[in-house]
Amino acid sequence: MHELSIANSVLEAVQAEIQRRPGARLLKVGLRVGELAGVDPEALSFSFQAITHGTEFERATLEIEARPRRQRCNECGKEFTVQDYNTACPDCGASSTVCISGDELELAYLELEGLEE
């Protein structure tokens, strides 16, 4: 259960951004979590709610986009989404493929209101 530590890192990044924008109120935090990131989206949302409770970010929500694992074939170059753990190329059958996404744990965007122009 390291989602609490990760929620804390999210909050620290958010605080740094908000401090640079006087008057801004946080509405939403957009995250991307790959299936290889080893992070449970539900536990992360719960942790974020718990640590922002009673703070200025209390009403902000986390929107988590789950990203599947994608591979590229070293033989034919085909890019494909992995299903049922099968990392072999669906086109040419080669077993030599490399992971190109699905391990991300990224802060994609913030939705803010009250920004001063």
Add this chain to the structure above:
Amino acid sequence: MERLSLEKKVLSENDRIAGELRERFRRHGILCLNLISSPGAGKTSLLERTLEQFPHEQRVALLTGDIQTDNDARRLARFGFPVQQITTGGTCHLDARMVERALAQWRLEELDLLLIENVGNLVCPASYDLGEAAKIVVLSVAEGEDKPLKYPSIFFKSELLVLNKIDLLPYVPFDLEKARENARLVHPGMEILEVSCTAGGGLESWQRWLGQRLAAMRAARPAVRL
């Protein structure tokens, strides 16, 4: 309402410190390995078998992470090499800052090898880069051959799988072939070694792997060590 695009890693602060550690290890020519497993799979035993065959002049140090107790550090200290226990006090993984803090106690120019034993946990340590050259996942045959499928992140991110307790194979329902297959589904081409840290089987394959990595690190070492 305005959308502000950030596009940054959530653990960018940890990754920044890990990057600094990796650079320090490179400058000093230190091989750093991060051992990860569930509790009781045999990380400490593998380290004991490793240390006992090292000559006294081996320039190795160990960091061992646990939520509570310094039992592991005491088990490892009897070999005479420098050991530090990192007691996380509840945190289920080591992070780069904990490693950075612990390293302040040592002179890196006196080391060739740093072995980090992470907190026993197959999930959380996978997310935290410690600046290591490689993560190594230890899995014991008592745990079941489906672990790579249940915990894909750590098997994907580890360079090497050490299957431990193979002396127990006659007594537990563990399909060795299936375990290898599952690991390589998650991590195509993953290197796998089979050992028994208590009965002694297969350890020469681990020593050979470690020896090759140390030799590669020596070959890549900067001419002037800082």
